[in-house]
Amino acid sequence: MLYWLVGIIVYIFLAIGVFFNILAGLGLLRFPDVYTRLHAGTKCTTFGSIFICGSVILIGLRMWLTNNPDNGSILTIHTAIALIAILLTNPTGAHAIARAAHRSGVKPVGAVIDELEGKPAKNAPRRKKEVAKE
Numbered sequence: 001m002l003y004w005l006v007g008i009i010v011y012i013f014l015a016i017g018v019f020f021n022i023l024a025g026l027g028l029l030r031f032p033d034v035y036t037r038l039h040a041g042t043k044c045t046t047f048g049s050i051f052i053c054g055s056v057i058l059i060g061l062r063m064w065l066t067n068n069p070d071n072g073s074i075l076t077i078h079t080a081i082a083l084i085a086i087l088l089t090n091p092t093g094a095h096a097i098a099r100a101a102h103r104s105g106v107k108p109v110g111a112v113i114d115e116l117e118g119k120p121a122k123n124a125p126r127r128k129k130e131v132a133k134e
Contacts, residue, residue, distance in 0.1 A: 006062045013055035020048030032109040034101045042094040046086065053083040 027040020056079045064072030 003062065003066065006058055010055045010058050013051045013058065017048040017050070017052035017055065020044045020051070024048065034106055035098055035108050038094045038098050042090050046090045049086050049090075050083065053079050053086070057083075 021044065024041050024044030027044060028037050031037045031040055057076050060072045060074075060076030060079060062072070064076060066072075
């Protein structure tokens with residue numbers, strides 16, 4: 001009974017993960033600028049990856065507890081480490097790309113207010129104002 005229930009949960013997790021990864025792909029194709037594409041690409045793929053890795057961890061735990069303890073434990077531990085890496089690097093990479101895009105002058109499409117406009121970077125060298133000669 002438990003074996004069958006875990007199988008159903010695994011399929012549900014896989015369906016949710018694939019759904020969110022497909023949404024991320026559609027967001028990358030449909031959204032107008034780099035910022036909204038980054039939002040779709042990172043939020044949806046991170047959420048989808050959580051569910052896909054969760055299903056693999058459940059399969060590994062099922063293998064570990066039932067019939068194949070060696071392969072199940074390796075599968076579970078490696079997937080958990082990969083999930084932690086995804087959770088750390090996906091938002092960090094998106095932030096770095098968005099910051100680089102903003103610093104290079106890429107404007108958001110349809111933005112009314114840009115709160116970072118005109119603020120100097122913390123470590124940026126300050127420019128001296130040129131005096132106009134008349």
